[in-house]
Amino acid sequence: MDGYMCEGSELKDAVYDYISSLNSYASSTNLFYINSQVVPFHEEIQTFIRDLNPTSFRTVSGNRTNSDLADMLQKVIAGTDKNTVSVFVSDCILDVPQGDARDYFVNRQIDLKNAFLKKVVHDKNFGVEILQLESRFSGKYYGTDGVTPLNNVKRPYYMWVVGDKNILAYLNRHISLSKIKHGYLNMASFTTPSEVSYDCFNRYMKDGKKINQNKKQMELKSDRSGDFVFVIKADLYPTLVDDKTLTNTENFKVSNNFVKVDHVEKIEDELYSHLITVSISDRAKASGVVIDLTPEQLPSWVKKSNDDTGSNIKTKLSKTSGIQYIIGGVSDAYNEYKSRTKIKFTITKN
Structure with missing residues (x-):
């Protein structure tokens, strides 16, 4: 994530804008860095954003070189209870330590399906919103073909918002996701069916x-x-669509x-x-x-944004290595829930 911490980064603006807005509706806000470990940050949100830079990242404990994204997401959902909303921000690049990339991606998809399915089985109101955003990037990209320097390019990143769907609906009503600073490119959401008014x-x-x-x-x-x-x-807010x-x-x-x-x-x-x-x-x-x-079980934009190889990044700046398998794992966990809501009425003839 170091490359997103450059001067003029839209990521920092968007995160600051959204988290500070959420803070107005929360009893408390807890901030963390996450890699192979979850590391608390005990300062205010203003300090957190100011300190989002490569230097501060390097001082954080844990493994920064080859973090397991599936493991990170498992930690996030495990730490989210019925009264908690968790926001996870990442480039969502699936690193391939060895072997065939696609085989590795499929295994991670299964891991994520199992993690989210377990959560949904125990909490039918658990909802997931995934925003694809875009930010300036200047730094090193670590791909399967080695390290590629990138300078002042636009790259996608992702913001996950997870928690009780009724709380998410309430927040969406008061803090419009479409008004996040610099906006977002695409969105995928997953939840169980809701009765709406x-x-x-x-x-x-x-x-x-x-x-x-x-x-x-x-x-x-x-x-x-x-x-x-x-x-x-x-009122379609509870559908999270x-x-x-x-x-x-x-x-x-x-x-x-x-x-x-x-x-x-x-x-x-x-x-x-x-x-x-x-x-x-x-x-x-x-x-x-x-x-x-x-709606589509897996939005079409997800496949269009996917890169199966993790190589030749300069020809695929708008794509994310393995994103189809990451979001696909969440989609698989909610596969039995095709409908978000039903509206019913009766036609009578006199």
Whole structure:
């Protein structure tokens, strides 16, 4: 990580911005360096950020030359209880000590799957958010083909936020991940299904009239195409799904061929996070409808960001050695949970 500690490093800005914001909502904040050991840092966050440099890294105990990333993540999740949120920042490069890189990567993927699966089995509310960010890098890159000097290039790094999904949802509502200093490139998240709060509204009513909760009925007017249109306001924060994924209607599977999710957008509301516009064909029959939020189990950006060799870094500056296997291990642990939430309503015909 020494190369990320250069002058003008976006990593230092992003970490300082996010951790100091979290500190406002936490009863206490504990800071650590981590390699082969977890080393406490007993100063304030301002001092921690100021001292993030190659010199301070070299004074930290533990093995800095060949740390085991899977072992680090196991330590992080082991130290995260139901009242704790852990933030782990790393380049997430899987070092290959010997042998075939892909065989080694697969073994680490299995190790991570086992570690996260054990956690989820004992804590069904355990959630994982992984942000891919980018920062200036000047330093030595240690690859399978030796040491390569890099000067003032942009390299990806990763911020993991893990803990109880309800706490993560609360924090995401108040500290938007999209507003982290310098922003982030991509996000992957994993958690178990959640029941979310939602209400249906008639889009054509001037007062935005809500569905009659007692009769479960609502007057609908058709649009120019003859379809009926209404909107659903839903609080999707507990799903931990990022806004880019939520606004892609292909991630919403509908159980009824006469019903379609037309549009999803983020809204500013005390009770809800998103507005879902739904159309119902005038040919629809009376039936129950389920809208199932089912994002990709492993986001496509993960594979695009992966490097299987750990060599020729100058031709792969935007890639990370083994990241597909690291995040893939987490994905495997949550493999049985395809759905993040379900929204249900009933079509009645008079």
